[in-house]
Amino acid sequence: MEWLNLDISTLRTMAVAVAASASCAIIGCFLVIRGMSLLGDAISHAVLPGIVVAFLLADGRHPVPLLVGAIAAGILTTFLTQSLHRRAGVQTDAGMGVVFTALFAGGVVMISAFDLTHVDLDPDCVLFGDLGVAALRTARFGGFEFPQPLIPLGIAFGLNAALIGLLWKELKITSFDPQLATTLGISSTIVHYAVMSAVSCTAVAAFESVGSILVISMLIVPGATARLLTDRLFPMVVIAAGAATVAAVAGILIAGHFDTVEAPTLSVASGVLFAITVIAAPRHGLLAAWIRRLLLSLRIVAEDVLARVYRHQERQRVDGKLPILGLTFRGLSESVREGAILGGRNTCRVTLWILGWRGLLTHSSSGYLLTDAGLSRAADLIRSHRAWEVYLRENLGVALDHLHEPAHRMEHFLTPELTQDILADAGDLLDPHGRPIPLDAAPSGTEVDRP
Amino acid sequence: MLFSSPTADSSNAPLPDGAPLPPIEVHDLTVAYGRKPVLWDIDLEFNEGELVGVVGPNGAGKSTLIKAMLDLVPSASGWVRIYGEPYAARRKQVGYVPQRESVDWDFPVNARDVVLMGMYGRLGWFRRPSRKDHHTADECLEKVEMSAYGDRQISQLSGGQQQRVFLARALAQDARIYVMDEPFAGVDAATEASIVRVLRDLRAEGKTVVAVHHDLQTVEEYFDSLVLLNLRVVANGPTSEVFTRDNLLATYGGRLTILDRAAEAVRRGGGPRIDRP
Ligand SMILES: Nc1ncnc2c1ncn2[C@@H]1O[C@H](COP(=O)(O)OP(=O)(O)O)[C@@H](O)[C@H]1O
Ligand SMILES: [Mg+2]
Numbered sequence: 001m002e003w004l005n006l007d008i009s010t011l012r013t014m015a016v017a018v019a020a021s022a023s024c025a026i027i028g029c030f031l032v033i034r035g036m037s038l039l040g041d042a043i044s045h046a047v048l049p050g051i052v053v054a055f056l057l058a059d060g061r062h063p064v065p066l067l068v069g070a071i072a073a074g075i076l077t078t079f080l081t082q083s084l085h086r087r088a089g090v091q092t093d094a095g096m097g098v099v100f101t102a103l104f105a106g107g108v109v110m111i112s113a114f115d116l117t118h119v120d121l122d123p124d125c126v127l128f129g130d131l132g133v134a135a136l137r138t139a140r141f142g143g144f145e146f147p148q149p150l151i152p153l154g155i156a157f158g159l160n161a162a163l164i165g166l167l168w169k170e171l172k173i174t175s176f177d178p179q180l181a182t183t184l185g186i187s188s189t190i191v192h193y194a195v196m197s198a199v200s201c202t203a204v205a206a207f208e209s210v211g212s213i214l215v216i217s218m219l220i221v222p223g224a225t226a227r228l229l230t231d232r233l234f235p236m237v238v239i240a241a242g243a244a245t246v247a248a249v250a251g252i253l254i255a256g257h258f259d260t261v262e263a264p265t266l267s268v269a270s271g272v273l274f275a276i277t278v279i280a281a282p283r284h285g286l287l288a289a290w291i292r293r294l295l296l297s298l299r300i301v302a303e304d305v306l307a308r309v310y311r312h313q314e315r316q317r318v319d320g321k322l323p324i325l326g327l328t329f330r331g332l333s334e335s336v337r338e339g340a341i342l343g344g345r346n347t348c349r350v351t352l353w354i355l356g357w358r359g360l361l362t363h364s365s366s367g368y369l370l371t372d373a374g375l376s377r378a379a380d381l382i383r384s385h386r387a388w389e390v391y392l393r394e395n396l397g398v399a400l401d402h403l404h405e406p407a408h409r410m411e412h413f414l415t416p417e418l419t420q421d422i423l424a425d426a427g428d429l430l431d432p433h434g435r436p437i438p439l440d441a442a443p444s445g446t447e448v449d450r451p
Numbered sequence: 452m453l454f455s456s457p458t459a460d461s462s463n464a465p466l467p468d469g470a471p472l473p474p475i476e477v478h479d480l481t482v483a484y485g486r487k488p489v490l491w492d493i494d495l496e497f498n499e500g501e502l503v504g505v506v507g508p509n510g511a512g513k514s515t516l517i518k519a520m521l522d523l524v525p526s527a528s529g530w531v532r533i534y535g536e537p538y539a540a541r542r543k544q545v546g547y548v549p550q551r552e553s554v555d556w557d558f559p560v561n562a563r564d565v566v567l568m569g570m571y572g573r574l575g576w577f578r579r580p581s582r583k584d585h586h587t588a589d590e591c592l593e594k595v596e597m598s599a600y601g602d603r604q605i606s607q608l609s610g611g612q613q614q615r616v617f618l619a620r621a622l623a624q625d626a627r628i629y630v631m632d633e634p635f636a637g638v639d640a641a642t643e644a645s646i647v648r649v650l651r652d653l654r655a656e657g658k659t660v661v662a663v664h665h666d667l668q669t670v671e672e673y674f675d676s677l678v679l680l681n682l683r684v685v686a687n688g689p690t691s692e693v694f695t696r697d698n699l700l701a702t703y704g705g706r707l708t709i710l711d712r713a714a715e716a717v718r719r720g721g722g723p724r725i726d727r728p
Contacts, residue, residue, distance in 0.1 A: 033558060033559060035555070089485075166577055167576075167577070168579065169568075169571050169574070169579060169580070170571075170576065172560065172564070172568070173568045173571050175558070176554055176555070176558045176560065176565070176568070177549065177553070177554045177568065179518075179523055179547075179549055179553060180547055180549060180568065180620075181571075182522075182523060183521045183522070183523065183542065183545065183547050183572075184542060184571055184572030184624075185539070185542050185572055186571060186572065186576070227559060230559065231559050231561070231604035231606075232559055232560065232561065232564075232604075233559050233560060233564075236559055
């Protein structure tokens with residue numbers, strides 16, 4: 001298959017992409033939960049002067065001076081932003097904006113001033129990196145040849161994993177409740193600087209492959225995706241790493257197929273994965289919310305139909321009519337206008353089909369009638385409805401002609417226990433309109449005669 | 452000391468036996484945000500084993516006083532001593548219940564995780580809670596009648612339940628002094644009853660509780676002593692002596708509402724309690 005045309009260079013690119021994405025993703029989770037996504041942005045730019053200085057002093061791409069330079073620049077950014085905020089009263093975001101743009105621009109100026117463009121530190125590469133080219137340079141270890149960028153990325157991943165493993169509870173508490181952490185003697189400031197140093201290392205390790213702009217997407221998007229899929233911190237970190245890997249592999253395959261630039265394609269894949277999650281996540285997703293709303297409104301319509309048939313049968317019984325006639329489709333569809341999603345008649349049809357299928361409603365030549373099961377379900381609803389009317393009337397003094405609407409809404413949500421408690425307090429067997437309140441578990445036939 | 456080892460840690464220093472040191476002593480404390488003082492010359496001393504209420508209008512500096520006692524805000528002058536020592540030396544004897552709004556309740560943890568955080572201070576850096584700690588966390592949840600909710604993500608809890616989780620977390624700190632900022636704010640009746648029960652249990656164990664309180668209706672019922680605060684300490688002492696109309700007016704200035712005064716009048720007249728709308 002053309003999609004799986006995995007030659008050795010594609011595999012190398014993919015390895016670098018996965019390493020970069022996963023390193024960024026695990027530490028990025030903590031930026032996401034701390035509400036500091038923008039600081040990740042700032043740092044991924046601000047490390048540039050650190051990198052340039054490392055280049056000038058250590059001449060070349062040795063990982064250690066690079067990481068040291070990056071940490072220094074990251075700590076400087078964090079420190080300057082915090083000091084501007086604490087001492088000069090500058091808003092955190094404004095301070096960040098000033099600091100990182102100044103540092104980044106300083107880095108670019110240094111690149112041009114010292115004419116470093118020959119070592120592919122040109123401004124273009126700084127912004128977007130070049131995944132394919134970076135993966136071409138290989139290193140050897142014990143007879144095994146692999147892309148050179150895996151060394152700094154491996155170090156960054158190791159550092160991040162170690163930091164997260166060692167400081168797990170400190171990261172958790174300083175992110176959730178920094179004040180409590182401080183009173184307990186766990187310094188939020190130290191943890192903050194540790195996270196920012198880790199972000200700086202990761203940014204610089206991923207820098208030459210994906211550039212500073214795409215580092216931001218790698219830091220933030222997988223964490224944000226994972227947050228939608230879980231409500232616990234540890235699964236979130238694991239899922240973020242997984243999402244990052246999926247996006248990296250998919251991004252490289254797509255880039256190979258359509259011959260597009262790797263790193264941006266990877267970012268797009270990551271964004272698409274996020275969009276899919278926003279829509280389809282089991283609990284936090286839009287689709288899930290839509291389905292929950294749909295099911296709720298179907299339930300409400302079905303319950304309204306049951307209550308409507310119940311009242312119809314009840315009225316005939318009070319009038320002493322025998323045999324009791326069912327309700328026609330037209331009579332029912334009138335009552336489901338409100339809350340209908342597919343239009344009144346269609347919703348009614350679907351609802352009647354469901355109620356028949358669940359054995360709550362029967363249909364004969366005389367119309368729709370409640371079965372025994374339907375009768376007991378409807379009696380529950382009517383009891384809730386009338387109990388709520390009693391409550392509104394007796395406790396809040398609501399006028400008689402204003403009782404039905406609120407009770408009509410509440411009847412779908414009152415629990416049997418609550419209804420029971422209201423009725424125990426009221427001790428009344430009639431609702432404020434003088435209609436009987438069906439008893440708990442009303443035996444069929446006593447309330448409404450069956451034809 | 453940032454990475455203090457457990458043995459070198461003075462925050463567990465044994466209390467001198469028999470010496471009647473006050474659990475909290477505040478001396479000449481002044482706190483300012485920028486150039487605006489929000490607490491002025493505060494002098495306070497609390498008695499061991501009492502429930503102390505801190506009462507005052509919005510912006511009176513109640514939260515700031517609490518934070519100053521916990522070393523969370525720097526003081527312009529004066530000092531706070533916990534059993535005769537600075538806070539840093541006594542952290543393990545103080546449990547803290549911050550205002551509920553002070554954290555993001557969408558945070559990806561469940562109720563038990565939050566309670567476990569109360570034990571992080573005792574664990575020290577790098578160490579993880581043990582199985583026994585998890586068990587203790589469940590016991591603390593039980594004390595606030597929240598055992599059924601340990602696995603719930605915290606955003607799925609009602610406001611009252613969140614407040615109880617905070618209380619359980621403070622209980623997990625296993626302290627001798629508890630400092631609480633508005634534990635009763637915006638909670639349902641069940642939660643209020645549960646919190647009151649916990650506070651009384653703590654008192655029965657000889658612990659000291661300092662709680663910011665906003666409901667003048669229940670002040671007399673809940674607290675042994677009061678601090679009436681508005682920038683300065685307006686009055687301070689046993690509730691029966693301090694909770695007077697004059698003191699309240701002095702504390703709230705013109706801000707004591709008709710409703711509060713009506714409630715006070717009804718109370719003086721031996722009438723029923725009036726519920727605030
Ligand atoms: N971080 C802060 N920076 C500046 N002013 C603050 C800060 N926190 C509180 N204040 C001000 O200090 C005063 C006291 O606040 P606070 O202690 O929260 O009062 P209370 O808890 O009694 O309502 C208020 O006027 C408030 O606006
Ligand atoms: Mg306050």
